[in-house]
Amino acid sequence: MKEAVSIGLSAAILAVEGEQPCVLVVAHDGLHDALPFGPFDPARHRTLELGLRNWVGEQTDFDLGYTEQLYTFGDKGRHLPSSHSGPGPGGRVVSVGYLALTRKGREAAETQWRGWYHYFPWEDWRDAKPAMIENIILPALKKFVKDAGGSEAADMRRERVNVCFGEGWDEERVLERYELLYEAGLVEEYYRDNGLPAKGANLGTAMLFDHRRILATAIARLRGKLKYRPVVFELMAPTFTLLELQRAVEALAGLRLHKQNFRRLVAEQGLVEGTGKFSTPLRGRPAELFRFRRGVLRERQAPGVRLGGRRPR
Amino acid sequence: MKEAVSIGLSAAILAVEGEQPCVLVVAHDGLHDALPFGPFDPARHRTLELGLRNWVGEQTDFDLGYTEQLYTFGDKGRHLPSSHSGPGPGGRVVSVGYLALTRKGREAAETQWRGWYHYFPWEDWRDAKPAMIENIILPALKKFVKDAGGSEAADMRRERVNVCFGEGWDEERVLERYELLYEAGLVEEYYRDNGLPAKGANLGTAMLFDHRRILATAIARLRGKLKYRPVVFELMAPTFTLLELQRAVEALAGLRLHKQNFRRLVAEQGLVEGTGKFSTPLRGRPAELFRFRRGVLRERQAPGVRLGGRRPR
DNA sequence: ACATATATACTCGAAATGAGTATTAATGAG
DNA sequence: CTCATTAATACTCATTTCGAGTATATATGT
Numbered sequence: 001m002k003e004a005v006s007i008g009l010s011a012a013i014l015a016v017e018g019e020q021p022c023v024l025v026v027a028h029d030g031l032h033d034a035l036p037f038g039p040f041d042p043a044r045h046r047t048l049e050l051g052l053r054n055w056v057g058e059q060t061d062f063d064l065g066y067t068e069q070l071y072t073f074g075d076k077g078r079h080l081p082s083s084h085s086g087p088g089p090g091g092r093v094v095s096v097g098y099l100a101l102t103r104k105g106r107e108a109a110e111t112q113w114r115g116w117y118h119y120f121p122w123e124d125w126r127d128a129k130p131a132m133i134e135n136i137i138l139p140a141l142k143k144f145v146k147d148a149g150g151s152e153a154a155d156m157r158r159e160r161v162n163v164c165f166g167e168g169w170d171e172e173r174v175l176e177r178y179e180l181l182y183e184a185g186l187v188e189e190y191y192r193d194n195g196l197p198a199k200g201a202n203l204g205t206a207m208l209f210d211h212r213r214i215l216a217t218a219i220a221r222l223r224g225k226l227k228y229r230p231v232v233f234e235l236m237a238p239t240f241t242l243l244e245l246q247r248a249v250e251a252l253a254g255l256r257l258h259k260q261n262f263r264r265l266v267a268e269q270g271l272v273e274g275t276g277k278f279s280t281p282l283r284g285r286p287a288e289l290f291r292f293r294r295g296v297l298r299e300r301q302a303p304g305v306r307l308g309g310r311r312p313r
Numbered sequence: 314m315k316e317a318v319s320i321g322l323s324a325a326i327l328a329v330e331g332e333q334p335c336v337l338v339v340a341h342d343g344l345h346d347a348l349p350f351g352p353f354d355p356a357r358h359r360t361l362e363l364g365l366r367n368w369v370g371e372q373t374d375f376d377l378g379y380t381e382q383l384y385t386f387g388d389k390g391r392h393l394p395s396s397h398s399g400p401g402p403g404g405r406v407v408s409v410g411y412l413a414l415t416r417k418g419r420e421a422a423e424t425q426w427r428g429w430y431h432y433f434p435w436e437d438w439r440d441a442k443p444a445m446i447e448n449i450i451l452p453a454l455k456k457f458v459k460d461a462g463g464s465e466a467a468d469m470r471r472e473r474v475n476v477c478f479g480e481g482w483d484e485e486r487v488l489e490r491y492e493l494l495y496e497a498g499l500v501e502e503y504y505r506d507n508g509l510p511a512k513g514a515n516l517g518t519a520m521l522f523d524h525r526r527i528l529a530t531a532i533a534r535l536r537g538k539l540k541y542r543p544v545v546f547e548l549m550a551p552t553f554t555l556l557e558l559q560r561a562v563e564a565l566a567g568l569r570l571h572k573q574n575f576r577r578l579v580a581e582q583g584l585v586e587g588t589g590k591f592s593t594p595l596r597g598r599p600a601e602l603f604r605f606r607r608g609v610l611r612e613r614q615a616p617g618v619r620l621g622g623r624r625p626r
Numbered sequence: 627a628c629a630t631a632t633a634t635a636c637t638c639g640a641a642a643t644g645a646g647t648a649t650t651a652a653t654g655a656g
Numbered sequence: 657c658t659c660a661t662t663a664a665t666a667c668t669c670a671t672t673t674c675g676a677g678t679a680t681a682t683a684t685g686t
Contacts (some may be wrong), residue, residue: 005355007318007387040387042318042405048387072385072409074353074361092355094320094407096385159611169618213523243663244661261644263665265453268642285651298472301483306643556632574675576634597632598682619674 008095010037010211013062013068015104015113016235021251022104022113023215025207033114034208035215036060037095052098056215061108068225070097073210075229097214101234106216115171116219117254118205119212123219124254124280132197133165136201139166143178146185148178154257160302171253174220178213187212225251227302230271233292241279241287242266249305257307269303270296321408322395325383325531326375327428328417329548331347332439334564335417335426337373338520346427347521348409348528349373357562365411367608374421379547381538383410383530386523410527411522412534414547429532430567431518432525436487436532437567448476449514450499453480457497484566487533491526499531500525536566541615543584546605554600555579555593562618582616583609 012035013024036273038055045051053064074094104113117124122133141161148154163170164177181203188206191198206212208229225231232249240248246262266272272290279287296303325348326337338346351368358364366377387407417426428436435446454474461467476483477490494516495503501519502512519525538544545562553561559575579585585603592600609616 005318005320005353007320040318041408042387042389042407046389048407051387069384071382072361074355074364076355076359094353094355094361137680162611168614241664258645260646260667262664265643278510281652281663283653283661285653285665287664298475301476301481496657554633571675573634573636573677578674594632594683596630596684598634598684600633 005047005092005094005163007040008093008175009036009040009048009055009096010214011052011056011064011067011098011099011100012215013056013060013064013100013102014116014218014222014235015102016251017104017113018250019247020115021117023116023119023218024062025114026059026111032208033211035211036111037211038095040150048096049098052096056100058105059104059108060111062102064100065101066101066231068099068221068302070099070221072096073213075210076133095210095214097217099218099290101222101231103235103237116215119207119215120178120219121204122175122177123171124252125169126256127225128252129169132203136203137165137181140186140201141180157253171255172220172224174223175213175216176220179215189213191207217258219252226252226304227306228302230292230296230303230305232305238291239277239289239291240273241289242272243287245290249307253307255307262305265306271299271303271305318405318407320353321350322353322359322361322368322411323348323527324365324369324377324380324411324413324574325528326369326373326377326413326415327429327531327535327548328415329561329564330417330426331565332477332560333428334430336429336432336531337375337420337424338427339372339424345519345521346524348524349424350524353513358500361409362411362538365409372421373424374419375415377413377415379414379544382498383412383527383534385409386526388523404480408523408527410530412531414535414544416548417551429528432520432528433487433491433532434517435490436484438482438484439563439567439569442482445516449516450478450494453499453514454493454497457462481566484568485533485537487536488526488529489533491529495526502526532565539565539617540619541617543605543609543616543618545618546584549605552588552590552604555600556600558585562620566620568620575618578619582613584616584618 003070015022024036026036027033036056036059038059040048040051045054049067049069052067056062056064070205072094074092076092105111122130122137124130138161145154145157145161148157157175160176162179164173164222180185181187185191185199186201186203188198188202189210189212190196192206204212207215222231226249232245232252235248235252236245243259245266246259249262250257270293273293275289275291277289279289281287317416328335337349339349342347349369349372353364358367362380362382362625365380369375369377385407387405389405404417420426425539435442435443435450448528451474458470458474460466461470473489473493475485477493479619486582494500498504499513499514499516501511502523502525503509505519517525520528533542539562545558545565548565549558550563555576556572558579559570562575583606586606588602588604590602592602594600
């Protein structure tokens with residue numbers, strides 16, 4: 001007799017408020033934040049995505065707008081059984097992760113929005129290169145390289161460290177970086193999954209099961225997609241100023257952008273159109289309110305916000 | 314009691330031979346080509362990918378090199394039960410698709426390589442824009458637009474048709490195009506899945522279950538990845554001439570490229586290094602043999618073959 | 627010697643990109 | 657009223673990348 005498999009569906013539901021990028025979490029066991037998730041019931045749902053929409057709807061009172069499948073994880077040991085979602089002991093959960101974009105609204109009582117850089121503090125380069133990279137991460141990873149058995153293994157680790165945290169920050173490698181920190185024992189989940197006592201630096205806030213990995217995948221995907229699909233607008237109010245749009249993109253990408261070039265790009269691409277109305281800011285010159293121009297989808301093949309943001313050294 | 318779910322693993326194993334891009338298929342039921350696939354056994358395999366490698370190894374005598382997860386499909390009706398892979402009647406198969414790249418070698422008896430444009434004849438623009446687009450596809454899609462109930466639905470269909478087959482060919486939209494043709498009833502799978510008698514144009518060669526959809530996903534992903542990761546080299550022999558490399562890229566992308574610019578790009582990016590040896594062609598000047606320069610992975614953040622190929626009108 | 631086929635080098639204009647400077651329009655403090 | 661402050665918006669400029677060529681070199685077979 002074959003071991004039972006059940007399918008879990010998780011969603012990284014993302015939004016932006018002002019300058020803060022947020023993720024919807026449920027305080028699952030009082031200890032760890034979790035993504036909204038639940039089992040897929042093949043009897044009720046025609047497709048995985050419909051199952052997700054239904055489940056999330058029940059759990060969070062949210063209507064998902066844009067959704068996209070991310071990845072299916074089936075690793076033994078990274079999804080420990082739980083009374084909530086798992087089958088009996090010995091059963092295996094394969095979890096399908098989704099990315100969903102929405103505007104912040106009223107959420108159910110058990111859920112709350114949380115800034116995603118709580119979970120990935122090394123990913124926010126808007127103000128400056130996060131100090132923890134030089135102070136904690138790189139020294140620890142240096143040790144990780146040295147501890148490799150064999151010089152070839154050490155070379156491979158060195159290369160990974162360099163790609164992830166070395167010269168030339170690539171904001172899309174969110175998952176790669178998280179996985180590296182996991183393997184190097186720098187995040188709590190590593191110790192939990194392997195039944196070891198925690199030790200050393202535990203960077204960022206841990207999540208339930210492999211949910212931080214799913215969130216990393218979601219952020220990575222969103223950061224990539226931003227550049228060639230107009231997905232930001234799923235997160236914006238119907239009208240917005242160009243600076244608000246820029247701040248949202250910066251929040252997602254974790255980078256600062258050049259203001260004038262950003263406007264040029266957005267304008268040239270025909271991503272937005274003016275409404276003729278103006279914002280009434282507390283100080284400073286009022287800015288025109290824009291809305292998303294749905295027409296771009298028809299006209300351009302890769303309409304997106306190409307960010308050529310400069311990273312702080 | 315919940316309905317049973319089982320996990321199926323399928324792999325689109327791709328290779329290139331000269332100018333032909335190939336996929337490894339098994340002649341499953343004598344009627345339809347199928348991708349190598351099999352059930353995931355959680356008792357034996359720690360991860361999904363290991364399950365896949367094992368299964369494919371047994372079925373095809375192949376060692377997979379580069380692999381990448383594509384998508385997880387769980388649609389009811391697009392994966393009909395089969396004695397081979399499914400659970401009993403009423404059970405549901407969720408299938409996880411993978412992309413694998415390899416060099417052509419000796420394969421098991423039941424498997425064979427087949428050019429992938431057999432399944433997607435409209436995707437090969439190397440010689441010319443495929444005539445079937447103007448002659449068959451566009452007229453049929455025009456009808457599909459007209460048959461929409463309501464003008465808003467018609468607008469949406471028109472937009473999709475335009476994005477997929479209109480001005481400006483985007484070689485990456487392989488899946489989008491296949492799905493559109495599916496919905497418009499232009500491929501055999503549509504009639505099979507819905508239990509209807511086949512009618513009208515059946516474009517390309519059909520495959521078992523949803524395997525053509527998985528293959529479309531694989532090609533789309535590969536065409537995208539090509540541009541920012543040096544994946545072509547997984548498909549090349551250890552040494553090759555620049556024209557061979559170009560022909561391989563063209564085969565995958567389904568486009569012709571500008572020869573001089575291609576070399577400039579490949580050289581400037583440092584993707585390859587000369588070996589000092591030369592090819593001995595049947596005619597024409599011998600070309601230098603190159604090999605992949607592994608160093609790029611360290612140096613550049615997006616090393617790939619940016620194709621700016623011109624499409625024939 | 628030359629037709630043919632391919633490799634390789636070099637040129638050139640158009641467009642995109644990154645990094646500015648300059649100017650305009652609002653606010654509140656004095 | 658003036659001015660410091662804040663932000664919007666317009667314009668400039670050098671550099672790089674891109675698409676499309678032309679020109680030349682080196683093989684083969686007849």
